[in-house]
Amino acid sequence: MTSPRPGSGELPHGRPPQTEFDDGLDYPRLGSVTFRRGTLTDNQQALFDEHWPRLGTILTDEHIDVESWFGRTGAKTIVEIGSGTGTSTAAMAPKEPDTNVIAVELYKPGLAKLLGQVVREDISNIRMVRGDGIEVLARMIPPASLDGVRIFFADPWPKARHHKRRIIQSGPLNLIASRLKKGGVLHVATDHAGYAEWIDELVDVEKQLQYKGWPWPECPQLTDRQIITKFEGKGLDKDHVIKEYLWEKQ
Numbered sequence: 001m002t003s004p005r006p007g008s009g010e011l012p013h014g015r016p017p018q019t020e021f022d023d024g025l026d027y028p029r030l031g032s033v034t035f036r037r038g039t040l041t042d043n044q045q046a047l048f049d050e051h052w053p054r055l056g057t058i059l060t061d062e063h064i065d066v067e068s069w070f071g072r073t074g075a076k077t078i079v080e081i082g083s084g085t086g087t088s089t090a091a092m093a094p095k096e097p098d099t100n101v102i103a104v105e106l107y108k109p110g111l112a113k114l115l116g117q118v119v120r121e122d123i124s125n126i127r128m129v130r131g132d133g134i135e136v137l138a139r140m141i142p143p144a145s146l147d148g149v150r151i152f153f154a155d156p157w158p159k160a161r162h163h164k165r166r167i168i169q170s171g172p173l174n175l176i177a178s179r180l181k182k183g184g185v186l187h188v189a190t191d192h193a194g195y196a197e198w199i200d201e202l203v204d205v206e207k208q209l210q211y212k213g214w215p216w217p218e219c220p221q222l223t224d225r226q227i228i229t230k231f232e233g234k235g236l237d238k239d240h241v242i243k244e245y246l247w248e249k250q
């Protein structure tokens with residue numbers, strides 16, 4: 001089987017790589033989400049071909065050179081996992097111009113939508129990685145290098161037999177903690193009551209992350225998501241309550 005063309009944003013064929021963590025913690029098991037495909041419109045494809053090589057990359061085993069990718073030194077860096085179509089990503093980034101934002105998503109049409117917005121609105125502080133957020137953190141982000149991690153409206157996997165696919169579990173929390181600098185912030189939001197109960201039980205499970213609750217007025221990073229996302233909008237329509245969580249790396 002041939003490999004995808006470099007710079008095309010296509011992930012290699014076959015089963016995606018999965019790190020074996022042998023720390024006794026719980027990690028999401030590979031679900032069908034990992035194989036999510038999607039086609040782009042001709043316009044999106046043209047835009048992708050032109051701008052993805054500069055603004056995006058796929059999961060690799062190489063650490064991201066943040067300073068050269070963003071073309072500056074000394075800026076804070078935040079990774080957003082599961083950016084979807086990038087609604088909050090693109091709304092927040094201009095409000096935090098001194099922060100490098102790396103949006104990680106599996107779904108190519110979502111990334112194409114964000115890429116389009118980044119180009120049209122000339123947003124200079126967003127870059128994108130296509131891949132599983134767990135693998136991107138494990139393989140591409142050096143330890144103690146991030147100022148923040150965001151996970152907004154992660155797939156709730158409502159059925160009990162799918163709970164093991166949820167991204168908020170002891171393993172990812174430990175991995176996130178290891179990638180944050182001291183004082184770094186993890187920000188999670190969900191509109192799913194069942195997922196909120198699940199997270200409530202995990203807020204203190206990772207000892208390197210001190211749970212700060214919500215709101216946390218002295219939080220050193222932007223916590224206002226600016227606009228309601230597509231998923232949040234749907235949640236609000238159903239009278240769902242949005243629950244937000246903040247932790248500080250010790």
Ligand SMILES: C[S@@+](CC[C@H](N)C(=O)[O-])C[C@H]1O[C@@H](n2cnc3c(N)ncnc32)[C@H](O)[C@@H]1O
Pocket residue numbers: 033036081082083084085086087088104105106107110131132133134151152153154155156167229230231232
């Ligand atoms: C419910 S959507 C929310 C999207 C966006 N954060 C928002 O609020 O509109 C969840 C997104 O997470 C992505 N996703 C799920 N698991 C992921 C993973 N392990 N790594 C990266 N993205 C993931 C899905 O493809 C989907 O786009």
